[in-house]
Amino acid sequence: MAWLTLAFRAKTGRTEVLSDLSFSLADGSWTTCLGPSGCGKTTLLRVLAGLLEPDDGTIRLRGRETRQTEAMAYLPQEETLLPWRRALGNAVLAAEVLRHPRADALREARALFERFGLANAEELYPRELSGGMRQRVAVIRTYLAHREILLLDEPLGALDPLTRTTLQEWLLDVWRELGKTVLLVTHDVEEALLLSDRVLVLSPRPARVRCAIEAELPRPRSRAEPAFVSQKEELLRLLTEEAE
Amino acid sequence: MNERAKRILAPILLLAALLAAWELAVRLAGVPGYILPPPSRIAATFVVRFPMIWGHTVVTLAEIALGLLLGSAAGFLLAVAIVYAPVLEWALHPLIVASQMIPVFAIAPLLIVWLGYGLWPKVVVAALIGFFPIVVNGIDGLRSANAETVDLFRSLGASRWQIFVKLRLPGSLPSLFSGWKVGATLSVVGATIGEWIGARRGLGFLMLQSNALLRVDVVFAAILALALVGLLLFGAVRIIERWALRWRRTSAS
Secondary structure, X not given: OOOEEEEEEEEEOOEEEEEEEEEEEOOOOEEEEEOOOOOOHHHHHHHHOOOOOOOEEEEEEOOEEOOHHHHEEEEOOOOOOOOOXXXXXXXXXXXXXXXXXXXXXXXXXXXXXXXOOOOXXXXXXXXXXXXXXXXXXXXXXXXXXXXXXXEEEOOOOOOOXXXXXXXXXXXXXXXXXXXXXXXXXXXXXXXXXXXXXEEEEEOOOOEOEEEEEEOXXXXXXXXXXXXXXXXXXXXXXXXXXXXX | OOHHHHHHHHHHHHHHHHHHHHXXXXXXXXOOOOOOOOHHHHHHHHHHOHHHHHHHHHHHXXXXXXXXXXXXXXXXXXXXXXXXXXXXXXXXXXXXXXXXXXXXXXXXXXXXXXXXXXXXXHXXXXXXXXXXXXXXXXXXXXXXXXXXXXXXXXXXXXXXXXXXXXHHHHHHHHHHXXXXXXXXXXXXXXXXXXXXXXXXXXXXXXXXXXXXXXXXXXXXXXXXXXXXXXXXXXXXXXXXHHHHOHHXXXXXX
């Protein structure tokens, strides 16, 4: 089911970053945009998050043209927790900005902290948390905006490989339990294959969707599975081919 | 000796050594009291004349406190205005800098002509001197919010007010407090200068008057009182700072 569809081109300054990019997201699915560094992945998310105006094109939600911002919860790439708020206060920030009832948001945040491995972190400040814990809080904050689509910009990019692996499983866990539509952007081929229903391979700038690959292996996926390895090789081939 | 004891003892010992050297030098060289009194004499004067000194201290403290309050409020509002309307920065920047180039001694007599011999000219001088570091640090602080966090707020459709209250303002506090600490110290100087130009009460007035009477011990006692006022103010700002920025003190695990 084509639930969200978009087609647009966008320029930042005078360079065309996205060119006739179009794809759709199915309700409750996990889609990953995979592309070389600097191909315009972040620009794509910024357009969807309402931070950049596309030069032309449309974004449709269930067939109706939409003001993109109202359906999307955006998690920027850089650290965005507020250092003066405790973990719980950070988790309810988006809900607070959207003027959702504070008591409900807090109750929900506490339950999510309990459920998703942050039970003792509620009252800690970001600087007292590990990088992995901070990203968990940031993801929960994004979820608590209660928007239909989560836009994740390389949320695990800054983490060490071990934490990264743990967090990939954690993200999958959260996604399965909370049932949101996710659009992830990454340059990590394994991460894309481990997590997604569908991987969109983007071309270098200006980005187009080069091809879409359905990742149909049952979850949890193992990096060692032959089918996984062959898909990974195919993706790597596509990415390097484009680079030439 | 542990670190903490060293940190407390080191300044005390240094001060004691300096005072002892002063005392000794004055006594050995036989310097007359109206040129340089020994610390023991100053201490005695401070204690004996304390009620009189206290009366002047209260006046000066009120001038400083009001001046600092006024200067901080004006400085902060100016910083906010400049951050939100860059054209104001271009317009105001030369004026703000120039206001710091003009010696306060040049303005203070005018203020006395305009505002009389009472409290207000001193308050205004203290405010004028104290507001500059608050504007400068306030602007830096308000601009320190990182762009991605601003994007996060904008993606949620946050209003400018929400971005200000939830992001820029708390983010500006560390540098705002740095400015405030400098401002608090400077406003002590400002109030004293204001009193030198023309006053009937206050520690600056007491200094000037005692100097004319060759009561150098009273001058020093007044300086001591002024130093204590400065320390008190600085300490008060530090305490508020530690409370407001408690998130910074927590140790990283």
